[in-house]
Amino acid sequence: MSKALASNEWREAKRRLARDSIVDAAWVLVRDEGLAALSLRDLAKTAGITTPTVYSYFESKHAIYDAMFARAASEFAEHMTRPYDVEDPRTVLVEGVRRFVEFCTEDVARYQLLFLRTVPGFEPTPDAFAPSVRALEAARDRLALNGITDPRHLDMWTAWTTGLVDQQISNDPGGDRWSRLIDDFVSMFLAHCKPKRPPAKRAKPKATTRGVRP
Amino acid sequence: MSKALASNEWREAKRRLARDSIVDAAWVLVRDEGLAALSLRDLAKTAGITTPTVYSYFESKHAIYDAMFARAASEFAEHMTRPYDVEDPRTVLVEGVRRFVEFCTEDVARYQLLFLRTVPGFEPTPDAFAPSVRALEAARDRLALNGITDPRHLDMWTAWTTGLVDQQISNDPGGDRWSRLIDDFVSMFLAHCKPKRPPAKRAKPKATTRGVRP
DNA sequence: GTCTATAGCTGGATAGAC
DNA sequence: GTCTATCCAGCTATAGAC
Numbered sequence: 001m002s003k004a005l006a007s008n009e010w011r012e013a014k015r016r017l018a019r020d021s022i023v024d025a026a027w028v029l030v031r032d033e034g035l036a037a038l039s040l041r042d043l044a045k046t047a048g049i050t051t052p053t054v055y056s057y058f059e060s061k062h063a064i065y066d067a068m069f070a071r072a073a074s075e076f077a078e079h080m081t082r083p084y085d086v087e088d089p090r091t092v093l094v095e096g097v098r099r100f101v102e103f104c105t106e107d108v109a110r111y112q113l114l115f116l117r118t119v120p121g122f123e124p125t126p127d128a129f130a131p132s133v134r135a136l137e138a139a140r141d142r143l144a145l146n147g148i149t150d151p152r153h154l155d156m157w158t159a160w161t162t163g164l165v166d167q168q169i170s171n172d173p174g175g176d177r178w179s180r181l182i183d184d185f186v187s188m189f190l191a192h193c194k195p196k197r198p199p200a201k202r203a204k205p206k207a208t209t210r211g212v213r214p
Numbered sequence: 215m216s217k218a219l220a221s222n223e224w225r226e227a228k229r230r231l232a233r234d235s236i237v238d239a240a241w242v243l244v245r246d247e248g249l250a251a252l253s254l255r256d257l258a259k260t261a262g263i264t265t266p267t268v269y270s271y272f273e274s275k276h277a278i279y280d281a282m283f284a285r286a287a288s289e290f291a292e293h294m295t296r297p298y299d300v301e302d303p304r305t306v307l308v309e310g311v312r313r314f315v316e317f318c319t320e321d322v323a324r325y326q327l328l329f330l331r332t333v334p335g336f337e338p339t340p341d342a343f344a345p346s347v348r349a350l351e352a353a354r355d356r357l358a359l360n361g362i363t364d365p366r367h368l369d370m371w372t373a374w375t376t377g378l379v380d381q382q383i384s385n386d387p388g389g390d391r392w393s394r395l396i397d398d399f400v401s402m403f404l405a406h407c408k409p410k411r412p413p414a415k416r417a418k419p420k421a422t423t424r425g426v427r428p
Numbered sequence: 429g430t431c432t433a434t435a436g437c438t439g440g441a442t443a444g445a446c
Numbered sequence: 447g448t449c450t451a452t453c454c455a456g457c458t459a460t461a462g463a464c
Contacts, residue, residue, distance in 0.1 A: 018429095034334060036250065036334055037334065039456080039457065039458085040457080040458065040459085041456085041457075041458090049430080049431095050430070050431060050432085051458085051459080052429090052430075052431070052432090052459085052460075052461095053429070053430055053431075055458095055459070055460080056429060056430080057429095060458085060459085061457095061458070061459095115384075116330065116332070117384070118330070118332045120248060120250055120251065152395060152398070155381070155391060155392060155395060156395055156398065156399060156402075158377075158381055159374060159377040159378045159380075159381045159392055159395070159399075160373060160374040160377050160378075161377065162377040162380050162381055163372075163373040163374050163375065163376040163377020163378065163380060164373045164374075164377065166373075166376050166377060166380060167369070167372055167373045167376055170329075170331070177369060178369060178373055181366060181369060181370055181373070184366070184370065184406075185370060185373075187406070188370075188402060188403070188405075188406035188407075189402070191402075191405065191406060192398075192401070192402035192405060192406070193402075232447095253438075253439065253440085254439080254440065254441085255438080255439080255440090263448080263449095264448070264449060264450085265440085265441080266441085266442075266443095266447090266448070266449070266450090267447070267448055267449075269440095269441070269442080270447055270448075271447095274440085274441085275439095275440070275441095429464105430463105430464085431462100431463085431464075432461105432462095432463080432464100433460105433461085433462090433463100434459105434460085434461085435458105435459085435460075435461090436457105436458095436459090436460100437456105437457080437458085437459105438455105438456085438457075438458105439454100439455080439456070439457085440453105440454095440455090440456100441452105441453085441454090441455105442451105442452085442453075442454105443450105443451085443452080443453095444449100444450095444451095445448105445449085445450085445451105446447105446448085446449075446450105
């Protein structure tokens with residue numbers, strides 16, 4: 001019976017690999033055709049299979065977008081929570097934004113799927129979405145490291161970082177007209193939001209934010 | 215001959231009206247079907263005509279998007295440059311952001327067309343685009359009123375205002391979780407960017423920005 | 429699971445009568 | 447300018463043989 005189990009595991013693994021390679025192909029396609037231009041015909045062709053075969057791995061086109069979203073979200077979480085090799089809290093903050101901008105600008109299609117919700121009727125499933133929440137929590141931690149725990153301040157943080165990326169991508173793609181403002185922005189933010197004295201320990205500074213981006 | 219001329223003008227006016235009513239119908243449709251969901255069949259039906267008739271007013275679907283863009287852009291310019299009934303420079307600034315948020319949140323489809331460029335192969339023509347530039351210049355003026363003329367600061371301004379709108383629409387549609395942060399944001403911005411003393415007159419503070427949003 | 433073949437639909441755009 | 451009728455391309459998804 002252990003043999004049967006092993007065989008099952010083997011099957012599962014193979015299936016996962018096949019699914020992954022379809023998702024690979026999907027990303028290749030959307031990166032140079034645009035997110036909305038994804039068609040199952042092209043996808044099958046790029047993946048080296050046929051359309052019906054795609055349906056034996058995903059039950060619909062939305063399921064494919066969901067798998068793409070899941071991968072993007074976990075890449076995002078991984079990219080943002082990777083250890084920061086600096087000790088100064090302010091530098092950690094700056095580095096976090098830098099990573100965020102880097103992540104978004106290096107693959108605009110991924111940015112669109114993850115943050116802009118531009119696909120017609122698509123909503124990610126909670127499972128696919130989960131890693132994004134982790135990334136937001138990491139941002140909260142980086143702010144807390146600087147003594148910033150007010151949820152309003154976290155909202156201000158997500159607002160300007162998001163806007164920075166947005167302007168960089170929309171109005172100066174490939175350049176650094178906005179990304180070079182990061183340091184200035186962080187100074188402005190800390191000057192306004194950081195308590196002058198190390199704050200007395202508070203009971204439950206836990207914030208209940210619903211937003212997504214770091 | 216003056217009679218012939220008048221007749222021509224009449225014809226032109228009638229044609230403009232017909233075009234306008236098609237654009238009306240297009241906006242009605244996209245507002246509750248989504249921007250990408252616009253189809254010429256539905257559009258014709260909503261406008262009370264047939265598909266070929268649409269083509270006698272617009273040479274392609276993109277031309278319709280362009281007309282929609284033109285209207286949105288001029289509404290935007292009008293909304294942002296309407297007289298500000300306050301005298302305090304800071305209040306003008308706050309009021310400007312308020313108007314911007316209001317404009318974007320009151321019609322998300324319009325916001326998407328104007329700022330998010332979410333329609334596949336569509337790029338607005340320069341004519342359609344022109345009013346947006348006017349709105350950006352107005353924002354620059356409002357900042358100058360506060361002694362802020364550094365182009366970098368204008369870029370920071372567009373970044374955070376954009377991000378504020380973006381977060382408000384994406385993560386709290388219909389609410390005020392981000393829009394209520396405007397005043398706080400403006401304080402932060404002025405504290406960091408406003409010169410402490412009225413600045414000596416500079417030679418050519420003229421900025422050369424390419425961005426779009428106020 | 430994988431294929432060939434195709435159903436079934438919707439899209440943008442056009443021909444040609446009136 | 448406006449219609450009826452239609453073309454043709456693209457799409458998602460499925461039936462059925464192997």
